[in-house]
Amino acid sequence: MKNNELLLKERDKRHLWHPLKQHKTHPNTIAIVKGKDCILTDEDGNEYIDAISSWYTSMFGHCNEYIVHKVFKQASTLDQIMFSDFTHEPAIKLAEELINILPDNQNRIFFNDNGSTAVEAALKMVLQYYSNKGIKRTTFIAFENGFHGDTFGAMGVSGLSVYNGAFKDYLIEVKRIPVPNGMNNVKVLRELNRIVSQNDIAGFIYEPLVQGAAGMKIHQAKDLELILNFLKKKNVLLIADEVMTGFGKTGKLFASDYMKTKPDIICLSKALTGGMVPLAVTSCSEEIYEAFLSDEVLKGFFHCHTYSGNPIACSAAIAVIELLQSERILNKIREITELHIGFKKRIERNKKVKKVSSLGVILTIELNSEFGYYGSLKDKISEYFMSRGVFLRPLGNTIYIQPPYVITKPQLNKVYNSIEDVINEL
Known part of the structure; x- marks a missing residue:
């Protein structure tokens, strides 16, 4: 089969070596074809809220027009x-x-x-x-x-x-x-x-x-x-x-x-x-x-x-x-900070949560469960988030959010709800 007849994720397997990944046990990747503001779109048309700003880089949203x-x-x-x-x-x-x-x-x-x-x-x-x-x-x-x-x-x-x-x-x-x-x-x-x-x-x-x-x-x-x-x-x-x-x-x-x-x-x-x-x-x-x-x-x-x-x-x-330094972004940082504080008060009452911390647009939720830095449970949690249209990448037993400044309140609430659901299902 010719390369152009294959899905991107299949072509990927032929030559690419991804970072922070054990390819023998985790051979699959998701092929992203578009990024705009907080949304990533894969080759199958699925959309994901990028709740960690693609490793804390795209803080002003993907493909920011300015x-x-x-x-x-x-x-x-x-x-x-x-x-x-x-x-x-x-x-x-x-x-x-x-x-x-x-x-x-x-x-x-x-x-x-x-x-x-x-x-x-x-x-x-x-x-x-x-x-x-x-x-x-x-x-x-x-x-x-x-x-x-x-x-x-x-x-x-x-x-x-x-x-x-x-x-x-x-x-x-x-x-x-x-x-x-x-x-x-x-x-x-x-x-x-x-x-x-x-x-x-x-x-x-x-x-x-x-x-x-x-x-x-x-x-x-x-x-x-x-x-x-x-x-x-x-x-x-x-x-x-x-x-x-x-x-x-x-x-x-x-x-x-x-x-x-x-x-x-x-x-x-x-x-x-x-x-x-x-x-x-x-x-x-x-x-x-x-x-x-x-x-x-x-x-x-x-x-x-x-x-x-x-x-x-x-x-x-x-x-x-x-x-x-624009007033719009400074206001968004303040808004996200306040929303994080509100969610922190809500989620820290959950018995499965060990500790919740927030600083600016960073929110971290440390769970009582110990599932290893790169363990199988961490992978299942990541897959769960993706199935809900949210891209989060837990670190050890910590789920964290660091969203782009342009994220909307409904999008952030979807991220919060997904986190609460996955914690309740652990």
């Missing part, structure tokens, strides 16, 4: 140019717009391709910062169960063995601490003091307020502030991995805005371009940047990606920042 227009306009003028020797208006304007909304101590923008490479650049910045100063600091601190990406440096500071277990013998030196929860703060600070006093600590990398891949686990700003303030006084550089939390998802522009102590470096991606094209940013303070200025050529930051500062991607990101 972003599409900006991308189309840029694509007809300048598509790609190497960024080591040239510059262009979209990159300059995007840097200016980002600096205007990032925490006040951020002043330099370095372009990458994705979240993992944004983290990779951040780790290398920290290590070379000290190396350029003639100081030996090679160890990082990170939270237990943190996740920062799949490249080797990012894997090294991540703490989820499901992703990096096979590579643990090849990773950088990391000391892990528990996430502060209000009850263990003194213990965590005591452990931090021990780690800093006994090791050459270069930096601390953290997901501010929400540990994404760990199951959307939310911690409190006042507890994280204690950690950041302590490490700042010990001259440990702070890296905020805002790849998932950035651009309004927590109710503020960035999760770091909830804390007084600001990071020295911030990693951004995902919603940066509204899911339109790949782009990532590693921003830093002027102090970090100045440590690389020297008459010695090799003290420069020799790290580069071919598509760094791609004009089309930068244009998409500029459109995102304009949308994010």
Whole structure:
């Protein structure tokens, strides 16, 4: 049979290798042919509400007309140019717009391709910062169960063995601490003091307020502030991995805005371009940047990606920042936040629910049932949601929502009802 006579999902099986998937036990995929606003449409005509914004990227809806227009306009003028020797208006304007909304101590923008490479650049910045100063600091601190990406440096500071277990013998030196929860703060600070006093600590990398891949686990700003303030006084550089939390998802522009102590470096991606094209940013303070200025050529930051500062991607990101600051989107973020709080009060009374947390447009429901990070029950729950026309992807025993800002109230209520139904049927 010719390829064009087969369904897309059958053609897919011939050559494609999907991420985060065991193909022997889970060979099937769903072929999506269209995305618009919150709705994904498959090749059979079935529609699904994308309640997690396709991995937290399409926060302004799929094929957002404003972003599409900006991308189309840029694509007809300048598509790609190497960024080591040239510059262009979209990159300059995007840097200016980002600096205007990032925490006040951020002043330099370095372009990458994705979240993992944004983290990779951040780790290398920290290590070379000290190396350029003639100081030996090679160890990082990170939270237990943190996740920062799949490249080797990012894997090294991540703490989820499901992703990096096979590579643990090849990773950088990391000391892990528990996430502060209000009850263990003194213990965590005591452990931090021990780690800093006994090791050459270069930096601390953290997901501010929400540990994404760990199951959307939310911690409190006042507890994280204690950690950041302590490490700042010990001259440990702070890296905020805002790849998932950035651009309004927590109710503020960035999760770091909830804390007084600001990071020295911030990693951004995902919603940066509204899911339109790949782009990532590693921003830093002027102090970090100045440590690389020297008459010695090799003290420069020799790290580069071919598509760094791609004009089309930068244009998409500029459109995102304009949308994010619009009254319409800000009102939608507030509306979703309030609806989440209402559903939280309703669902947390269910005896099968262990804990419900919400922060901005992020809602997490931790179930009493333990069914494994990639277990069969998780798969059945995912299939149930899809049968109801809702795309949700549980993490371990946690069901979470992170919908596009353009989701309607009836669509969100359908998501809520589907979650309540699946919990009652467990």
